[in-house]
Amino acid sequence: xxxxxxxxxxxxxxxxxxxxxxxxxxxxxxxxxxxxxxxxxxxxxxxxxxxxxxxxxxxxxxxxxxxxxxxxxxxxxxxxxxxxxxxxxxxxxxxxxxxxxxxxxxxxxxxxxxxxxxxxxxxxxxxxxxxxxxxxxxxxxxxxxxxxxxxxxxxxxxxxxxxxxxxxxxxxxxxxxxxxxxxxxxxxxxxxxxxxxxxxx
Amino acid sequence: xxxxxxxxxxxxxxxxxxxxxxxxxxxxxxxxxxxxxxxxxxxxxxxxxxxxxxxxxxxxxxxxxxxxxxxxxxxxxxxxxxxxxxxxxxxxxxxxxxxxxxxxxxxxxxxxxxxxxxxxxxxxxxxxxxxxxxxxxxxxxxxxxxxxxxxxxxxxxxxxxxxxxxxxxxxxxxxxxxxxxxxxxxxxxxxxxxxxxxxxxxxxxxxxxxxxxxxxxxxxxxxxxxxxxxxxxxxxxxxxxxxxxxxxxxxxxxxxxxxxxxxxxxxxxxxxxxxxxxxxxxxxxxxxxxxxxxxxxxxxxxxxxxxxxxxxxxxxxxxxxxxxxxxxxxxxxxxxxxxxxxxxxxxxxxxxxxxxxxxxxxxxxxxxxxxxxxxxxxxxxxxxxxxxx
Numbered sequence: 309x310x311x312x313x314x315x316x317x318x319x320x321x322x323x324x325x326x327x328x329x330x331x332x333x334x335x336x337x338x339x340x341x342x343x344x345x346x347x348x349x350x351x352x353x354x355x356x357x358x359x360x361x362x363x364x365x366x367x368x369x370x371x372x373x374x375x376x377x378x379x380x381x382x383x384x385x386x387x388x389x390x391x392x393x394x395x396x397x398x399x400x401x402x403x404x405x406x407x408x409x410x411x412x413x414x415x416x417x418x419x420x421x422x423x424x425x426x427x428x429x430x431x432x433x434x435x436x437x438x439x440x441x442x443x444x445x446x447x448x449x450x451x452x453x454x455x456x457x458x459x460x461x462x463x464x465x466x467x468x469x470x471x472x473x474x475x476x477x478x479x480x481x482x483x484x485x486x487x488x489x490x491x492x493x494x495x496x497x498x499x500x501x502x503x504x505x506x507x508x509x
Numbered sequence: 510x511x512x513x514x515x516x517x518x519x520x521x522x523x524x525x526x527x528x529x530x531x532x533x534x535x536x537x538x539x540x541x542x543x544x545x546x547x548x549x550x551x552x553x554x555x556x557x558x559x560x561x562x563x564x565x566x567x568x569x570x571x572x573x574x575x576x577x578x579x580x581x582x583x584x585x586x587x588x589x590x591x592x593x594x595x596x597x598x599x600x601x602x603x604x605x606x607x608x609x610x611x612x613x614x615x616x617x618x619x620x621x622x623x624x625x626x627x628x629x630x631x632x633x634x635x636x637x638x639x640x641x642x643x644x645x646x647x648x649x650x651x652x653x654x655x656x657x658x659x660x661x662x663x664x665x666x667x668x669x670x671x672x673x674x675x676x677x678x679x680x681x682x683x684x685x686x687x688x689x690x691x692x693x694x695x696x697x698x699x700x701x702x703x704x705x706x707x708x709x710x711x712x713x714x715x716x717x718x719x720x721x722x723x724x725x726x727x728x729x730x731x732x733x734x735x736x737x738x739x740x741x742x743x744x745x746x747x748x749x750x751x752x753x754x755x756x757x758x759x760x761x762x763x764x765x766x767x768x769x770x771x772x773x774x775x776x777x778x779x780x781x782x783x784x785x786x787x788x789x790x791x792x793x794x795x796x797x798x799x800x801x802x803x804x805x806x807x808x809x810x811x812x813x814x815x816x817x818x819x820x821x822x823x824x825x826x827x828x829x830x831x832x833x834x835x836x837x838x839x840x841x842x843x844x845x846x847x848x849x850x851x852x853x854x855x856x857x858x859x860x861x862x863x864x865x866x867x868x869x870x871x872x873x874x875x876x877x878x879x880x881x882x883x884x885x886x887x888x889x890x891x892x893x894x895x896x897x898x
Contacts, residue, residue: 405735407798410831414866416892420829424796433573433607435796441891451892458572460607465572 334363338373345509346371347387351480354505357498359383366429367396379464381486381495383502389479395421396429404428411477415451416440418472418479426457434458445473445480446507456488467492471503482506540709543648545599557616557656565619568603575604575624575786583782584622584636591637591710592644600647608793610724614643616652627783628790629727629806633775634712635720641706645699658691685748692750700757704764713772714765721758723809727802728754734801791822800830820846821856828863836867854883858893865896 338344338359343352348369359373366372370386386395394406407424419437426432435457443452450473458465470483484499486492549558568574575581581604589597600618607623614620620643630636646652662684669680708714729739745753752760783790794803803826811819824842827835843860846853861876874897881893 402735402737405798407829412831412833412866414862414896416862416889416896417829417831417866419889420796424798424829427608427796428798433605433793438888439891440889442895453889453892460573463567463572 336361336363343505343507346373347385347480347482350387350509351385351482352505352507352509353385353502355502356505359502367394370396375495375498376491379487380491381484381499383499384481384483384485385506386479386481389481391477395425395479395481399429409479411474413474413479415449415472415474418451418474418481419453419455419470422453422470422472422481422483423455430457431460432457433460443471445471445482448473448475448480448508465489469496469499471506475508480508540593540705543596543599545595547650553656553660554653557653561615561617561619561652564615565601565617568605568619568621571603571605573605573607575606577604577785580604580782580786583778584640587633587636588620588640588644590633591641591706591712593710596644596648600644606789606793608790608797612639612643614646614652616647616650618647620644620647624786624790624793628787628794629723629809630720630779631776631809632716632779634707634714634716634773636779637710637712638703638707638717638720640703641710642699642703644706645702646695649695649698649702651695651699655688655692655695658688662688689748689750693745693752696751697757697760700761701764704761708765708768708772711773713770713774714768715762715770716774718758718761718765721754721761725754725758727805727809730805731799731802734799734804788818788822791818792825795822795825795829800826815845817846817849817853817856820849821853821859824856824859824863828859828866831866833867836863839863840867852883854880854887857883858887861893 338355338361340355340357343354345352348371350369359375362372362374362378364372366384367386367389369389370384372378373383373385375381389395389409391411392408394408396406398406406428407421409421413421419440423432423435423437426435436455438454438456440451440453443450450471452469452471455468455470456465457468465488466485467488468483468485470481472479472481474480482503484496484503486495549555581602584604585597585602588600588602591597600620603619603621604627605621605623608625608628609623610626610629611623612621612626620640622639622643626639627636630639666677666681666684670677673680704714704717707717725741729741732739741755743753745756751757791807794806797803804823807819807823807826815823820842824839824846827839827842840860840863843856843863846856847860850856857876857880861873861880864870864873864876867873877893877897880887881890881897884890887893
């Protein structure tokens with residue numbers, strides 16, 4: 309038989325264990341129903357349900373949201389990426405530099421840029437761009453593309469859908485990714501509703 | 510005082526380097542006796558085996574696994590020809606779609622070969638050398654020996670921390686250097702035994718060192734592309750698990766020079782086996798953002814002439830870098846590919862995109878219309894239609 313610690317001690321232990329993690333993560337709740345600035349304040353979206361904003365950002369001009377955890381569903385907003393800049397943080401600038409966005413790119417070059425960035429930044433070994441079609445992002449001519457990828461270190465097949473546009477010589481990119489099994493289909497409509505509310509600031 | 514200790518430690522660690530590994534020695538072609546189905550004997554070995562079994566289960570179910578029966582049969586055929594029928598059935602082979610130059614061996618006999626390596630090899634003799642090297646790791650039970658060495662070093666370091674006081678960091682450094690030195694010696698031993706397998710199988714042993722020569726040239730091209738210096742002549746690092754490419758090439762060239770020249774190469778058979786996969790492996794390579802290394806690789810693959818898949822890949826490489834001069838060069842490569850095969854839809858697409866991006870809108874749209882005629886159900890057909898309309 310084990311002695312149970314008093315409730316107050318439990319609470320203190322819990323607080324001690326979780327406080328450093330919370331301070332490091334800096335995750336926050338995103339309320340439904342009001343516009344929220346994302347992608348380094350270059351876009352706003354108006355969610356119709358609660359989302360979680362992750363403290364860790366994949367790039368200086370990017371934000372990442374999730375419903376159930378980054379590994380299960382993740383939405384990424386990147387905005388106003390200038391010519392000569394990568395989409396994400398460099399992981400090994402010396403040995404494996406990320407590709408850079410260029411103002412001379414066509415919209416059809418963006419999926420290639422994303423694929424090259426993923427292969428380096430995420431260690432993706434398998435990736436296919438499954439489809440690409442014209443779309444609109446707040447009235448701007450855009451490209452919507454769907455893709456499938458598998459990271460070498462986890463071997464989970466993920467699907468993704470992204471909308472990208474080039475506006476005033478800067479790249480804007482929002483995407484949704486989730487495991488191909490169950491989660492992608494389940495949350496696809498939530499992401500599409502969210503993406504439809506995207507507005508330039 | 511601390512500086513003196515560091516100098517002393519580095520001197521001792523340098524003493525641990527396997528200098529004999531790069532010395533040229535005459536090669537004895539007699540293969541060692543083979544004992545199959547080794548069973549782990551100690552608790553540590555049983556633990557290693559259990560982990561190896563789990564790793565192999567993951568490898569078998571990996572999404573990266575290329576399950577093409579013909580390609581797998583060919584790689585196994587080369588392994589069996591290299592090491593002999595009796596030996597080759599003791600291991601399992603896994604071909605993985607990973608665009609990096611690597612092959613691995615588990616302690617219980619799971620050998621993986623990565624697609625980036627297959628793309629770079631030129632013939633069966635070179636593949637035999639790689640497989641012979643990996644098999645040598647298995648046959649010599651290198652993983653077990655290295656693990657025993659690590660455990661011994663850890664024990665000694667722990668005891669030193671207890672009884673040696675201030676000298677403990679020095680002991681730890683020496684033990685660490687010694688373990689990595691041991692790993693490099695194992696690699697050299699596997700190179701040596703791999704060369705013996707290749708020679709005994711009747712393949713040309715002089716091909717083996719060329720794999721490393723090209724690796725260094727590609728690394729130089731990659732470094733130049735990234736505006737970095739060549740590391741070809743860098744010495745071996747204290748914590749390197751492998752000798753440098755230059756050391757390996759030098760040792761293999763010297764050892765092969767003691768053998769009779771000639772032997773089978775089987776370049777045509779190798780090219781035929783890789784043909785169904787080469788375009789896919791090239792596409793993976795193009796996406797690595799390694800312009801210098803990839804351009805060098807394409808040039809090497811085109812030594813016997815530029816085929817349509819190599820020209821298309823080069824067009825993609827230049828178009829995706831996208832400088833104005835690159836777009837002109839890319840358009841030229843796509844046109845050369847189309848001269849060899851007018852119905853290569855992807856080359857029409859690439860040419861159209863390069864022309865559009867280079868400002869030749871009407872000519873670009875014409876190429877994209879041709880792409881849509883040839884590939885109306887392509888995944889990006891809707892987007893391309895929007896570009897041409």
